[in-house]
Amino acid sequence: MNLMENVKMALASIWSNKMRSFLTMLGIIIGISSVIAVVSLGQGGQHTITGEFEKIGANTVLITVESSKAELSDYITLEDVKQLKEKVPYIRYATPVFQVQGQANSRLKSKRAYIIGGTSDLYQVDNIELAYGRFYNDAEYEEGKPVAIISNSAAKSLFKMEDVVGMTLDIGSDSAKKSFTVIGVVKNQIEMFSDMTNEDNLPAIIYMPATTLKQLFGMYGATTQVYIVADSKENIESAGNLAVKLLENRHGNRGREIYKAEPLMKQLDQINNVLGIFTTFVAAVAAISLLVGGVGVMNIMLVSVTERTREIGIRKAIGARTGHILFQFLTESVIISCIGGILGLIFGIAGAYGLGSIAGISPYISPGTVIIAILFSSAVGIFFGIYPARKAARLDPIEALRYE
Amino acid sequence: MIRIENVTKVYRNGEIQLTALKGVSLHVKPGEFVAVMGPSGCGKSTLMNLLGCLDSITSGKYILNGKDVSTLSGNELAYIRNKEIGFVFQSFNLLPRMTILENVELPMVYAGVPARERRARALEALARVDLSERIKHRPSEISGGQRQRVAIARAIVNKPSVILADEPTGNLDTKVTVEIMRIIQQLNDEGVTVLMVTHEPDVANYAKRIVRMKDGCIIDDYPVQNRTVL
Secondary structure (H helix, E strand, O other): OOHHHHHHHHHHHHHHOHHHHHHHHHHHHHHHHHHHHHHHHHHHHHHHHHHHHHHHHOOEEEEEEOOOOOOHHHOEEHHHHHHHHHHOOOEEEEEEOEEEEEEEEOOOOEEEEEEEEEOOOHHHHOOOOEEEEOOOOHHHHHHOOOEEEEEHHHHHHHHOOOOOOOOEEEEEOOOOEEEEEEEEEEOOOOOOOOOOOOHHHOOEEEEEEHHHHHHHHOOOOEEOEEEEEEOOHHHHHHHHHHHHHHHHHHHOOOOOOOEEEEEHHHHHHHHHHHHHHHHHHHHHHHHHHHHHHHHHHHHHHHHHHHHOHHHHHHHHHOOOOHHHHHHHHHHHHHHHHHHHHHHHHHHHHHHHHHHHHHHOOOOOOOHHHHHHHHHHHHHHHHHHHHHHHHHHHOOOHHHHHHOO | OEEEEEEEEEEEEOOEEEEEEEEEEEEEOOOOEEEEEOOOOOOHHHHHHHHOOOOOOOEEEEEEOOEEOOOOOHHHHHHHHHHOEEEEOOOOOOOOOOOHHHHHHHHHHHHOOOHHHHHHHHHHHHHHOOOOOOOOOOHHHOOHHHHHHHHHHHHHOOOOOEEEEEOOOOOOOHHHHHHHHHHHHHHHHOOOEEEEEOOOHHHHOOOOEEEEEEOOEEEEEEEOOOOOOO
16 A cells, blocks of 8 residues: 555545535635735845845945934034045945935926935945936035936926936025036836826935035035945944044044944844744734634545545455555545645735735745745644544444444 | 354443354354354344454454454454455445446555556456456446446455355345356355355355354354255
8 A cells, every 4th residue: 555546546535526625625725825925925025125225235334423412513524424435444435415305497397306415425325327427426526516416207307308418407495596407317216106106296306416415505514324335244344333433533522422333234134024023923814724724624524534434444344454544534634735735825926926016026935935835734734634534544344334 | 264262242332231142153164155144133243243353352262264363453453354354245335436446456455466466456356257347437337236246356356265245145136146146156166265144045055054143142053955056
């Protein structure tokens, strides 16, 4: 009595009760598919976020000023940023990030603007991709030239064309504006809801040298946020620590713990942690339906054992041992669960892609998830099949033969 | 061959005790053809179940082919049922979802015979009961007489030393009864020991020896005079 024999027998029995077998499987299918969908969407989300972070830069460290403790003199100036880049060995790029709301006017149109100022390193730090033109250079930064790089949607909405390099644009607050030359256009970024919203409603995103921004808005020109990029992964921590030390020296505020260096990858870990816990929780809820499916399998197997009492009696009379009968029924429940598991896997993956396309997450199906799904459904088959199978195997042959 | 000594069988159902066999002794030699007769409730079915190793005796001794089977475990009894005994039931007891051929192959599946050999031996057994057509059909698609012939093929396929037949012709008409009895006599002629329960004197007359039972005891045991030989 080998495995193939058993599988053949089990398949025949499942096939002879097609509808019932399918309904029994349905519980497993729903259970497995919901777990697969949730887990692969969760992992897909983690991958997307990780990818975004890596694009920004795995080696990026955010230097922040603890604003609750800081005085105005503690804030990081443009000169500080310059010194950071020149004096600290491991720093490849350094830029402050100033963000100001303003106004941008072309000859055709006036628009709300979201203005970002930094050093020329902002180009690398923010991983900006240009469709046309170029980013501002060191000289333009030092001299505070009126040059701007605008978003693709802003170009389309302000000028009704895409390549607007060389055009002039008035940028500033409502009261004071200055004429700028557009030197670059940022490639269209995939923005959520970008299809649904008219680009006229989106604010124009404008990059310009921090020095220019400072003049334009008459700002003090100090910030609480500076991004630095280390030259390698190994030096991330040293770069951060040295940067904090240099800032403390320059401001003479050592011991007050004003500055903090935090690698962005650390934030990623935290986000991934939260997402992981959330995924596990939802998957656990979905797994309960798998449990219910397992109970369904047990229920049908018990009915099947009762229905086939006489068959069991006949089999025993002609020489089937306890193990033969046990194995026969166990094989049947495992096969039902496994087929359910495989169908659930297929539906789960399909569902993950379906839901993912709606939510804008590309699901990630790891081989581990697939293997665990199959193993888990077989485990359900064994766990919930063992009781009915034992019941069948222990039947008394004479009573089973007498059963009508 | 078969030797039982002072065998009793007591069924317990809660408080109620039912003694089905009250110290039965019987000796069957190889090649015998014994008909067990008696009114219903006399214990003849219980005797057959015990001899067929389907049930365990309460007290006494059962020696089958020189082996004491009264002390064997459930799985050891299953092994003996598979190898030493072939059952033929009144209601045929074929598995309805399997084909004729698969039904005949089944005892060999449990004996661990390879598939190719199973097929050959099953066909051989079916040929011995004159059934070589419709072997891919299911039991519900053939007549009662044909079903009983399939059951006999299944009983002999593992080449047992004993065939136990419990009212093998009880569900069949006279013409078919003759057919079945001819096959059983042929098997007996080839050396298979046969024990058959029946309450019809006509059928018992095909046997070589008759054992009469009443109230859990053997009351008579005699060779058949003027045996019907087909």
